[in-house]
Amino acid sequence: MSVRALTLRATVGTAASADTGSTSPDAHQLVGPLHPGLRPQGHSHDTIRLGEDPVHGAVLGGLEVAEVRAVSRLLDLLAGAAAPLRVTTLASACGLPVARVRQIVRALEDAGLTGARPDALAGDCGLSAWTLARLRAGDEQPLHDRSASTVAQRRSGARVVIDGRGPLTGLLARLLGAAGVDRIRMGWYASAGEDHDRDSPDPTLVISVGTRLPFARSRDWWERGVVHLPVLAHAASADIGPLLVPGAGPCLTCVHLGLPGSDPRLTSASWNLLGDAQHELVQAEPSLAGLVSGTVAMLALGVIDAHPPPVGIRWHTALPLPSLATSRHEVHPHCDLAGHRPVNAAPDGPGATMT
Known part of the structure; x- marks a missing residue:
């Protein structure tokens, strides 16, 4: 079975130049943790692999070279979170634009990779x-x-x-x-x-x-x-x-x-x-x-x-x-x-x- 591929659209800005804050209504939305077993496991120039299991893992693609490390940091935070985190908090911690964080989060959520983690x-x-x-x-x-x-x-x-x-x-x-x-x-x-x-x-x-x-x-x-x-x-x-x-x-x-x-x-x-x-x-x-x-x-x-x-x-x-x-x-x-x-x-x- 092939690993699922999640491909992001083109970035809405660069990590270096875009503002990490936002006043949009969904800037403070909460993001659930990644499901167990989906911690980032390495990357290439424009992709990051989530999890080691070939059945349950996924590959996040469509990244720009300059943002790969920041996105990997974002995924690490979501993988280790015990409770939902705010989009603005994640953006600030990773140095990514809020809009880009929302885009990544939306792709993860649409694929069913995040959610509440039962105690x-x-x-x-x-x-x-x-x-x-x-x-x-x-x-x-x-x-x-x-x-x-x-x-x-x-x-x-x-x-x-x-x-x-x-x-x-x-x-x-x-x-x-x-x-x-x-x-x-x-x-x-x-x-x-x-x-x-x-x-x-x-x-x-x-x-x-x-x-x-x-x-x-x-x-x-x-x-x-x-x-x-x-x-x-x-x-x-x-x-x-x-x-x-x-x-x-x-x-x-x-x-x-x-x-x-x-x-x-x-x-x-x-x-x-x-x-x-x-x-x-x-x-x-x-x-x-x-x-x-x-x-x-x-x-x-x-x-x-x-x-x-x-x-x-x-x-x-x-x-x-x-x-x-x-x-x-x-x-x-x-x-x-x-x-x-x-x-x-x-x-x-x-x-x-x-x-």
Whole structure:
């Protein structure tokens, strides 16, 4: 992915000759700090790079040679600010005309690179990186009715169930916990415990980890309106997803019926808990388990952060090389579960490109 280029128009004056003060109505406007990870990282004769990340970074171009150092100083101030700063203050500190500072600030704001910096994210590399990634991902697509507005608030208020037996469930729980998800129920028959916990609301997301797909449990979650993500794991390979959103796209029975060699006469009522193999220990090769747990955690955080992965997409990975292949599943015409809507009628999230 190429780094974004922000090109400024011709300067309205030179740093040496223009007045840094102004009496215009917007001369005292406040400018929010640059988002985390966008500190200037060097420059050429007429450009300045913001951030080191090739995905989230940007390059500010259209500068004059004489103003590059002053603009770099301006960007340093915005990157290190803990609160909004006045345009006039920035102009005075950098030796740039107020009009030029406004022009630069407008380009940064239009690109979504500035804004209020929530205290909950200050100094936290993980949440800062995700906050910036969500800004680049486009509009939110919440799967739950929540009032939380920041990444940190959504994660602290989420309830995630990780149903499975084996080291992979522990790896996944640790990753989600480190990402700020506070309420995680994990372990063998964890989802069964949810069924008997009448005082708690339905979980934000259920993740099932097993050697077979959880058809019977998936049917129950679908009927309850619970979003769930199946993970089918073996010693040397794993299949992740698709994310199952009740009422949007395929269910797990649709996925099964769409696989080569499946029996089209099978219905959702054919599945039972014994067939789910919930009691079986999942043993994945350690390096594969690391890749799978990281992938599942990223998809789960997408659900929680209101930027879910696309409906109907399944990810496959296997030894010996790290790669993710994707396949797309549609609502199957022979599926008997109610509440289906075709995939193309459901909102797609980031990452819909097939590989």
